[in-house]
Amino acid sequence: MSARETILAALRANRPAGEHGLPDLPDFALDDGGDRIGLFSRMLERMGGRRHAGPADTALAALFPDARVIASTVPEVAGNRDVGAVAHPRDLADVDVAVVRAAFAVAETGSVLLVDDGLVTNAVAYLAQHLLVLVDPADVLLTMQAAYRRPEFAHHRYCAFHTGPSATADIQGVLIHGAQGVRSLTVIMAPRA
């Protein structure tokens, strides 16, 4: 027998007794106090992220005046590095700031969902030193539960929630941003063009 057949046969032979039905998932309420964007922003900041009033060009100039390599996948920002034209993802290692649009955001945790189509080259969101994320205010969902009822997870090859920047406290609990990925994550509320 192949390993596959052996494993499946053992699992069927050892099936635990009992019914073990699959439960339905209730919808749990979350009170955002009538201000969903406000809740999103508070949670984002608690997770180490930042908000900027925008627009994106103004934010870039204000937050990253010394940035030389800007990789943008959004029409709002021209940038000077074509994310889709690199031969290998490593060619994006010198990017100072990446500008992308989130598929949606989640107020409960302050998360933004970045998907492969929006990133063009997935690695740009991790190799860049800083990340600027545009979110349409109409795309802010209330709960993580609502997020997982969205179709993106069944359609994209890659979807990633980013909640603040890369972080570690592996050295005696000292929180450090920019462990391996981006050193900062800034969200701008901007309706889709």
Next chain:
Amino acid sequence: MSEQRREADGAPGLINPELRAETDEGERGPDGARLTHAEASSRPLRPLPPEPQPRGARLRGNRPIDHDEAARRFIEAPEHATVHDERLWDLRQKRDGQMHAIPEWEELRELASRIKQHTLAHLADYLEQFEANAKANGVHVHWAEDAGAHNRIVHGILADHGVKRLIKSKSMLTEETGMREFLGHAGIEVVETDLGERIQQLDDEAPSHIVVPATHKLRSDVARVFADTLGTDPDNWDAHYLAEQQREKTRPLILDAGAGLTGANFAVAETGSFVVCTNEGNADLSANVPPLHIASIGIEKLIPRVADLGVFIRLLSRSALGSPITQYTSHFRGPRKGGEMHVVLVDNGRSARLGMAEFWTSLKCIRCGACMNTCPVYRRSGGLSYGATYSGPIGLILDPTFNRRRYSSLPFASTLNGSCSNVCPVKINIHEQIFGWRKALAETHDIGAGKRAMMKAAGQVLSRPALFRAAIATADSALRILPDFVVANPLNTWTKGRAMPDAPRETFHQWWARTGGKTEPGA
């Protein structure tokens, strides 16, 4: 669940006030408030004078691990023991803070438990569904019966592609299979990309905790390891300096790696996709920079539906670190354009565990580490004292399934206070299974005479549920400071060592014959 002690600012207080730092070097938010997301400590802890790091249990072939001996050496290193205790109890308190903010917390735990039990009871079907969907997405799916098969499959994939360097994110499964060592012998360089895991790799030491692998180390230990291996300044203990050095030294290795390997926190049958959670984004670098991505996945990681993630993702990081979510929660459904993706589904004893009536629900574990953070024995002895891949309460019930003799002493490294079961997000009855393993090991004579005497004592208390429940009820608040707890709790079979309580009125075997191990209603 008891309320933890909080100070005027609302954050948890220190159990060792002398650790409080005058200055704070952690990150701050835009309003100037101290940030405590990810595994950050609630309060700044001052650097301590260097102290030789206590090492883990001494392996003696197949002879039982002497946890007591290793734990004693850990306790005798007071700087390490104190910081370790403080750090992990703080994670537990952060977890409680998150729990109290979610009214449906207990419902979520119940749902998570039921979803996992359902999946495990139909695991063969869900694995077939996962495989079919993953293949349709362009993923190569492999099956490994045991650790050796897993390592050979990974090596085969790497050899086919001429890969000389593999970058990887943290994966307890590959620790379980000894993959790094195996690939090293085969001439493939393996680079850990999680900071804590990299520290442990460079120190040639196993991870001591499944979520925070280097949490037993002081910053001076990290400075020593990096000075020896990365050439950094041995006298610079600044955490920012050390982390930045590691980032700069690892980045070139990531850029030129031939392949990346990740584990998976969840695998979704409905979509053939898998989910990886990290705080550093290192799994995303490992998966998205090299052209080849391999994911090693234990078969118990399956869940049926994407919507189920709405339960598990809400529980995982809150339980593990007291942070609402990990910084990165990444969903992989297929290879990126021009890339190649392989999934290795690994059994390695899991299908056999499914057939153990008393222990199969341990397969529900989502590897959050909450049981470790709350365990007074784990906090005071350090993860390496268990001498096994999995330490702490969950380790006590997993390890004997891998090697019944070598890990026969581990189920005794517990006070049976039940706190592990109380915090478990998937409601595994961990402390009952720990006791179940003591019984099972005693019956097959896998434990020594001293441990058998302990069994009788524990049996006496467990045979009187009112006393047992009273012990558990008081344990949670008493847990905060171990010495009080140790003195007060008659269930402690660990710290009292060989000093045995009075002879039981009823022997364990008599009790077992009478009750069959079931709780006696109304007793």
